[in-house]
Amino acid sequence: DTEVTQTPKHLVMGMTNKKSLKCEQHMGHRAMYWYKQKAKKPPELMFVYSYEKLSINESVPSRFSPECPNSSLLNLHLHALQPEDSALYLCASSLGVGRDGYTFGSGTRLTVV
Amino acid sequence: AQKITQTQPGMFVQEKEAVTLDCTYDTSDPSYGLFWYKQPSSGEMIFLIYQGSYDQQNATEGRYSLNFQKARKSANLVISASQLGDSAMYFCAMREGGGFKTIFGAGTRLFVKA
Numbered sequence: 001d002t003e004v005t006q007t008p009k010h011l012v013m014g015m016t017n018k019k020s021l022k023c024e025q026h027m028g029h030r031a032m033y034w035y036k037q038k039a040k041k042p043p044e045l046m047f048v049y050s051y052e053k054l055s056i057n058e059s060v061p062s063r064f065s066p067e068c069p070n071s072s073l074l075n076l077h078l079h080a081l082q083p084e085d086s087a088l089y090l091c092a093s094s095l096g097v098g099r100d101g102y103t104f105g106s107g108t109r110l111t112v113v
Numbered sequence: 114a115q116k117i118t119q120t121q122p123g124m125f126v127q128e129k130e131a132v133t134l135d136c137t138y139d140t141s142d143p144s145y146g147l148f149w150y151k152q153p154s155s156g157e158m159i160f161l162i163y164q165g166s167y168d169q170q171n172a173t174e175g176r177y178s179l180n181f182q183k184a185r186k187s188a189n190l191v192i193s194a195s196q197l198g199d200s201a202m203y204f205c206a207m208r209e210g211g212g213f214k215t216i217f218g219a220g221t222r223l224f225v226k227a
Contacts, residue, residue: 031213042204042217043158055213088156097211101148101160109156 003027006091006105014113015081021108023074023091031055032074033102034066035090043090049074081112115140117207117218125224126195133180134190134221136205147188148206148215149179151199158204164188192223200225 004025013019023032031050035043048056049068057066063085065077074091088109092102116139126132138147149161164172164179172179180189192199205218 033213042220045214045216048213050213090156090158092158097208097213099146099163099165101150101163102158102215103160104150104158106155106157 004091004093004103004105006089006108008108009106010109010111012111012113013078013081015083017081018077018079020078021076021089021091021110023076023105024072025093025103026072027093027095027103028071029093029095029103030071031094031096032068033092033094034074034076035092037088037090037107039087047076078110081110083112086110086112115142115145115207115209115216117205117216119205119218119221121221122219123222123224125226126192128197128225128227129194131191131193132195132223134192134203134205134223136188136190136218138186138188138205138207140207140209142209144210146208147179147181148208149177149188149190150204150206150217152202152204152220154201161203162190195225197225197227199223 007022034046037043046060047066052068063080067075088107090107091105118137145166147164151159162174162177164181176193178191202220204220208215
């Protein structure tokens with residue numbers, strides 16, 4: 001299995017809703033990442049988990065809450081989002097920090113209304 | 114602070130010809146890695162090629178090669194024999210030292226013409 005699976009692929013939520021994005025990989029990768037990508041822009045790092053521990057938080061607002069329940073799963077809990085949070089949310093994983101690039105999921109296209 | 118610059122917003126290339134996508138970078142860390150990713154319109158980022166700062170030779174992966182000029186801090190991607198399926202956004206990226214943080218350049222949109 002050489003994939004990162006993200007669900008859902010599309011999500012529309014209201015500003016008062018609570019929702020979660022899910023990311024799963026079974027490649028034995030020990031680092032997992034959340035990136036946010038606005039239209040026509042590069043991905044921006046949000047969070048990094050290494051060995052299931054939060055390693056990097058790029059000063060992301062608290063309305064985004066990451067969770068890594070085990071080495072294969074990464075969640076992003078969303079609460080009280082703003083319309084400007086609408087974006088493509090990409091999950092990625094890597095074996096470590098060596099020569100291997102990231103394996104990305106196909107992303108969740110989030111629209112906040 | 115690390116920085117990646119891609120100055121070509123869009124590029125056109127004729128099918129079966131070669132194309133070079135430019136990337137320059139800036140870092141004070143002597144140890145770093147440079148990556149190229151492809152993002153088709155479907156959205157998924159695909160890892161293409163890697164170059165380490167201490168690598169003596171330019172990286173190659175099939176039709177992709179990286180023209181690494183360390184003194185000029187450039188890491189240009191060369192795609193040989195372009196195919197219609199190469200039409201996509203291409204991002205240059207860098208990771209410093211042993212850290213987990215990878216930053217991306219603004220990207221270059223490549224259009225391959227039949």
